[in-house]
Amino acid sequence: MTVTLFIPCFVDALYPRAGISMVEILERLGHTVVCPEEIACCGQPPFNSGYHAEARAIATPVLEKLADAEAVVIGSGSCGAMVKNFYPELFKATRHAELAKQVAARTWEFSDFLVSKLGVTDLGAKFPHKVTFHDGCHGLRELGIHKQPRALLANVRELELVEMTEVSCCGFGGTFAAKFPMISTAMGEVKCASAAETGAEYIVSSDSSCLMHIQGLLSRQGKPTKTISLAEVLNHQ
Amino acid sequence: MSTFVSDFKTRATEKAGDLRHRQVIRTALRGYEIVRDKRKAAFQSWESARQAAAETKWEAVNHLDKHLEALTAKLEARGTKVHWASTGEQAREIIAQILRDKKARCIIKSKSMTSEEIHLNHALEKEGFTVVESDLGEFIVQLRHEPPYHLVFPSMHLTRGEIKDLFQKELGDAPSDAPEELTMVARRVMRQKYITADVGFTGANFAIAETGMISITENEGNARLTAALPKTMVTLIGIEKVLPRFADLALFLPMLATAGAGQPMTCYNTMYSGPRQPGECDGPEEWHVVLLDNRRTELLADAEQRDALHCIRCGACLNVCPIFRNVGGHTYGTTYSGPVGAVITPHLRGLQEWKHLSNASSLCGACTEACPVKIDLHHHLLQNRRNASASEPAFFERLAYQIFGIVANEPAFWSLAKKLGWLTQPLQKAVKGSALDPARAWTKTRDLPAQPRESFKDWWRNRK
Numbered sequence: 001m002t003v004t005l006f007i008p009c010f011v012d013a014l015y016p017r018a019g020i021s022m023v024e025i026l027e028r029l030g031h032t033v034v035c036p037e038e039i040a041c042c043g044q045p046p047f048n049s050g051y052h053a054e055a056r057a058i059a060t061p062v063l064e065k066l067a068d069a070e071a072v073v074i075g076s077g078s079c080g081a082m083v084k085n086f087y088p089e090l091f092k093a094t095r096h097a098e099l100a101k102q103v104a105a106r107t108w109e110f111s112d113f114l115v116s117k118l119g120v121t122d123l124g125a126k127f128p129h130k131v132t133f134h135d136g137c138h139g140l141r142e143l144g145i146h147k148q149p150r151a152l153l154a155n156v157r158e159l160e161l162v163e164m165t166e167v168s169c170c171g172f173g174g175t176f177a178a179k180f181p182m183i184s185t186a187m188g189e190v191k192c193a194s195a196a197e198t199g200a201e202y203i204v205s206s207d208s209s210c211l212m213h214i215q216g217l218l219s220r221q222g223k224p225t226k227t228i229s230l231a232e233v234l235n236h237q
Numbered sequence: 238m239s240t241f242v243s244d245f246k247t248r249a250t251e252k253a254g255d256l257r258h259r260q261v262i263r264t265a266l267r268g269y270e271i272v273r274d275k276r277k278a279a280f281q282s283w284e285s286a287r288q289a290a291a292e293t294k295w296e297a298v299n300h301l302d303k304h305l306e307a308l309t310a311k312l313e314a315r316g317t318k319v320h321w322a323s324t325g326e327q328a329r330e331i332i333a334q335i336l337r338d339k340k341a342r343c344i345i346k347s348k349s350m351t352s353e354e355i356h357l358n359h360a361l362e363k364e365g366f367t368v369v370e371s372d373l374g375e376f377i378v379q380l381r382h383e384p385p386y387h388l389v390f391p392s393m394h395l396t397r398g399e400i401k402d403l404f405q406k407e408l409g410d411a412p413s414d415a416p417e418e419l420t421m422v423a424r425r426v427m428r429q430k431y432i433t434a435d436v437g438f439t440g441a442n443f444a445i446a447e448t449g450m451i452s453i454t455e456n457e458g459n460a461r462l463t464a465a466l467p468k469t470m471v472t473l474i475g476i477e478k479v480l481p482r483f484a485d486l487a488l489f490l491p492m493l494a495t496a497g498a499g500q501p502m503t504c505y506n507t508m509y510s511g512p513r514q515p516g517e518c519d520g521p522e523e524w525h526v527v528l529l530d531n532r533r534t535e536l537l538a539d540a541e542q543r544d545a546l547h548c549i550r551c552g553a554c555l556n557v558c559p560i561f562r563n564v565g566g567h568t569y570g571t572t573y574s575g576p577v578g579a580v581i582t583p584h585l586r587g588l589q590e591w592k593h594l595s596n597a598s599s600l601c602g603a604c605t606e607a608c609p610v611k612i613d614l615h616h617h618l619l620q621n622r623r624n625a626s627a628s629e630p631a632f633f634e635r636l637a638y639q640i641f642g643i644v645a646n647e648p649a650f651w652s653l654a655k656k657l658g659w660l661t662q663p664l665q666k667a668v669k670g671s672a673l674d675p676a677r678a679w680t681k682t683r684d685l686p687a688q689p690r691e692s693f694k695d696w697w698r699n700r701k
Contacts, residue, residue, distance in 0.1 A: 040648070137600070182254055
């Protein structure tokens with residue numbers, strides 16, 4: 001299969017290892033990976049702030065580039081939800097309405113693609129650490145992804161998964177983190193405390209944006225817990 | 238910036254960093270999700286129950302005119318006086334006039350968020366009436382001259398120790414901080430008030446169109462006494478509380494208790510169908526029901542967000558909301574706080590003045606998942622943002638997105654932006670968290686990740 005990989009803007013700039021791991025995993029599974037260089041962002045920041053015209057200005061070329069893709073795989077639940085759930089709304093009653101629906105139907109979040117589309121749960125990875133998994137809220141509630149990353153982690157050699165008792169948002173929320181920094185920080189602190197309770201060395205997530213927020217707090221507060229993307233864990237030998 | 242926004246930001250910043258407050262609320266809600274989930278499991282299918290409840294409310298709200306007329310006809314047939322109030326001001330005047338006519342001095346009240354919405358106590362006290370809240374939590378916040386902190390748990394922000402001190406100061410009696418003993422103190426005070434009150438005032442959880450009944454749910458029995466002892470009873474109810482059929486209560490009563498407090502059923506569920514009838518030995522001689530619109534019909538006119546009128550005020554969305562849990566109920570500055578408050582307040586009180594509540598969300602969706610009547614809460618927050626930005630765009634914010642769009646759409650610009658980001662890292666470190674730092678909102682409490690020299694796209698290009 002030819003997989004069109006959509007690497008979100010912050011993964012491209014800040015967490016290339018996550019994207020590289022996705023490419024390597026998909027290629028190891030025998031698929032052809034293409035990655036349109038013109039695509040940088042899905043348009044979620046303006047969309048979530050209510051600026052639909054500005055969001056469409058970013059999303060329209062994205063949609064056109066993805067028009068012929070066999071399968072679109074996005075390395076983030078949040079951006080995945082944007083393309084899968086919100087593009088049809090954003091392009092409603094525009095000339096791209098039909099295309100938005102078609103692309104949405106062919107779009108997958110990375111862990112969902114591996115498990116639900118390809119039927120793969122064992123990637124032969126080894127990661128000898130105790131980890132906990134953070135569900136990004138968009139992946140969890142917009143896309144309903146919960147079992148998929150856990151099915152993948154269950155087959156990672158020497159990995160011990162300990163769940164957090166509290167399922168809560170990390171407090172990132174895109175521009176929310178900058179518009180209401182103290183609320184966002186308080187939410188992040190609650191998240192970090194839940195993760196610390198598990199005794200995990202690593203917090204793993206499908207969403208690098210959540211990890212950026214969590215790691216930002218952990219580093220500032222001098223906490224030893226580390227963060228790593230799911231793709232990197234799955235690509236670890 | 239309007240005072241509503243700046244007040245919200247100031248209070249939110251203060252409360253979010255208040256570790257004691259955070260602990261008190263976490264303690265108060267500890268176990269809520271566990272007992273709630275246990276009660277949910279007692280339903281044959283909680284998801285089907287939610288769907289059925291949403292459909293019933295959809296039917297109720299979409300034929301509101303018909304149901305309200307049926308309700309009124311039935312209530313009037315049994316001698317109840319029904320009043321229609323378009324605004325809070327009208328409702329206050331109707332109620333005050335009833336009290337004047339009755340030459341009342343003291344009013345005993347059971348819990349009613351709708352009366353908070355129209356600031357009834359304040360208006361009545363200004364006219365010289367004595368108003369006593371009889372719900373224990375409401376009684377406590379009334380003693381503190383505070384509005385309720387939470388739709389269902391008005392004093393959840395207070396510890397027993399604080400309540401003991403309050404009772405000692407205001408009532409001169411607080412033997413210990415044991416909840417039972419404190420309840421007995423409140424009970425002694427209130428029993429006197431029930432006897433002397435001229436008018437009993439209640440809110441309502443549901444109104445049944447089919448039978449002309451008002452349904453009141455409570456745990457303390459205070460609403461029953463409020464409705465039973467005084468000669469005159471007044472009930473204030475928002476028009477969206479109507480349900481088509483009596484049988485609908487079979488779903489809504491356990492659902493309200495489960496979603497709101499993790500109870501199988503609230504302790505007392507009473508249906509009122511009229512004042513004392515000939516031959517009956519108790520109950521009020523007169524019953525007035527005030528039906529309040531107060532801009533609910535404007536929400537009704539909004540096809541996209543009409544389902545917000547489904548709300549049964551269970552408080553489930555507040556309980557699970559990470560924003561509410563960190564900033565607390567008073568920070569909102571509104572009667573209805575939490576996610577549902579953020580959704581409806583812009584409709585009830587003005588979008589531009591209250592849009593900040595819709596922005597103060599990470600859009601995590603925990604509220605929508607928790608809502609028993611399936612209000613699409615967090616998507617409504619997005620719609621409020623869209624409506625607010627469309628009618629009054631913020632100049633610099635829009636400009637920033639326009640510039641971001643140009644950069645994101647042109648690979649050469651995007652590469653350049655990444656290069657600049659990488660090159661200026663030493664500078665970013667030097668100003669980190671200071672007034673000179675453009676990313677200060679982030680860096681004041683959080684580190685930024687180190688940006689690698691080679692981006693994903695650099696790697697991809699080099700590899701090819």
